[in-house]
Amino acid sequence: MKLDVFDLEGKKKKSIELPSQFDESYEPNIVKRAVLAFISKLRQPYGTNPRAGFRQSAKISRRRKSYKTAYGKGISRVPRKVMWRRGMQFGWVGTEAPGTVGGRRAHPPHGFKSWLREINHTENSKAIRSALGGLVGEKKVYVIVDDFEKLKKTKEVKSTLIKLGFEEELERLKVKKVRAGRGKSRGRKYITKVGPLVIISKESDVCKGARNLTGFDVVNVNALNINLLTRGHEELRQTIWTESAISALEKQNLFRGKKWKLMMYQDIHWILKKQ
DSSP states (O other): OEEEEEOTTSOEEEEEEOOGGGGSOOOHHHHHHHHHHHHHHHOOOOOOOTTTTOSSOOOOBOSTTSTTBOTTTTSOOOOEEEEEEETTEEEEEEOSSTTSTTOOOSSOOOTTOOOOOOOOHHHHHHHHHHHHHHHHHTTOEEEEOGGGGGOOSHHHHHHHHHHTTOHHHHHHHHOOEEOSSGGGGTTOOEEOOOOOEEEESSSOTHHHHHTTSTTOEEEEGGGOOTTTTEETTTEEOOEEEEHHHHHHHHHTTTTOOHHHHHHHHHHHHHHHHHO
């Protein structure tokens, strides 16, 4: 499949052939599974202190004739600690048990729980290829000349994006809303929208030029992952590729999967054997 390459003025310069990574059919279930597996690695474990609710002395007998028994006292049989005593009379309060003051939680979160979802390398590569194929099908792939990577200033990047037809997208990304819930007081007051993804071939000046544009992300083609290609694993994201990034995708054989690499090595071995 061929795609047009645009210059910095938004005019068509030439057409290039897309590599085979864009030929994969779009499979939303595989893409969703890969995104959830990626997000699970970012989740931080949390849990209560194992000694929480057990840091005080509390005991109550369950035997009829044992000392400090609760039978016949007209109180619930929960673990208690003695605050004062007068012979066989005790002033005690419930503790340790769930529902008591200072007691443990009934079903607390555990820090040792693993939230990680596993996905193998081949399936993850297929998910990326599937997302790339879906981007082509939805016409969300734009290719621009390599001069785009040399833009240093934000106003230059913004001017080029407007010429490419992203003016409505830039206006949409300006709108930000106040988050509902407790997140407002925890350093994430505003919800920002996700915009196009800029994919480059190497570290360049456009990384600084585009970082002040809300919703835009710049990533090296080698660091591309399934989470960057989607917006919440339900919608594919618009992508802007430089011509060198497309070439690197093909020359470095990225996201082909282990099976393709094995076949490639077998072909090389067969060629060397013939020589």
